[in-house]
Amino acid sequence: MVLAWALGTGASGIVGSGAYAVLTEPKLLGMSPQNAILLILIVPAVYFLSYWTILMHSPQVHRAQLLNPSSWIVPAIKAGGKINRCDDVTSDLKNVGSGTHEFTFVQKLKMIKPLLRYMIPICVVYIIDFLINSGLLQHVKFDCGHSFYLSLPSQFRWFQTFRVLGLFLARLSALFIEMPSFVLYLLPFLQLINLIIFYSQALFQIISHIILIFAIIFVEGMIGGECYTFFGKIHKKASPEVKEFSMSVISLGNTVGTTMAAFLSILAHKHICNLYPTLFP
Numbered sequence: 001m002v003l004a005w006a007l008g009t010g011a012s013g014i015v016g017s018g019a020y021a022v023l024t025e026p027k028l029l030g031m032s033p034q035n036a037i038l039l040i041l042i043v044p045a046v047y048f049l050s051y052w053t054i055l056m057h058s059p060q061v062h063r064a065q066l067l068n069p070s071s072w073i074v075p076a077i078k079a080g081g082k083i084n085r086c087d088d089v090t091s092d093l094k095n096v097g098s099g100t101h102e103f104t105f106v107q108k109l110k111m112i113k114p115l116l117r118y119m120i121p122i123c124v125v126y127i128i129d130f131l132i133n134s135g136l137l138q139h140v141k142f143d144c145g146h147s148f149y150l151s152l153p154s155q156f157r158w159f160q161t162f163r164v165l166g167l168f169l170a171r172l173s174a175l176f177i178e179m180p181s182f183v184l185y186l187l188p189f190l191q192l193i194n195l196i197i198f199y200s201q202a203l204f205q206i207i208s209h210i211i212l213i214f215a216i217i218f219v220e221g222m223i224g225g226e227c228y229t230f231f232g233k234i235h236k237k238a239s240p241e242v243k244e245f246s247m248s249v250i251s252l253g254n255t256v257g258t259t260m261a262a263f264l265s266i267l268a269h270k271h272i273c274n275l276y277p278t279l280f281p
Contacts, residue, residue: 133160170229194223
């Protein structure tokens, strides 16, 4: 299930970035970015209709009412409470929840410590990954003769498309190949090499053609996607009573890394802009 979720998010990235790149590419559909975004808004509209008209809402999930403030707080579930509806959905939910366990705050703190060996590498990988995407790729530019005659905005859009393609294929490979645990500790160093390459490219244009950058960005995406295979590994190995807590803690590595990268990207972008007058007076 974890790998299916990872594949779903990866596929959505390909469809989203690929569709936007195709819609706005002058050589293809040639839409303006504004019109492309308006067209893509069909997708969240479909989400809205699906949620409210197609999906079956489980009676196990508390539903708040906008005009009833007392319903805004989720009530505690009493032990031994009966399930009113006995359909397949509620049966599955009951089975899923049967393996969970309530832990004290001190117990949770103790459980976090052994999970740090997974959290820290994942966090570092995503810091570097999004630092490259948000802070450095804007400075990676090629002229028409070395970029298949792509405009600068098109280059950036295709950069993102190749990244999510690599990410998706890495997650897909987890269905057939199980990586050993030591690979997780190599991923931050591999991603660091990519960071050095893109930093050097942003300043000195050491790579002459965009096709090589496409290949490196593809590898960058694969490294980020490979982290998700370890979510599946933890899901398989963790005992049922700690599985839910372990997965939620490990996912913080992704969240914290992405958040930190957002702030670091601002500094990196400003740093490179300040270097340009010094390096190229």
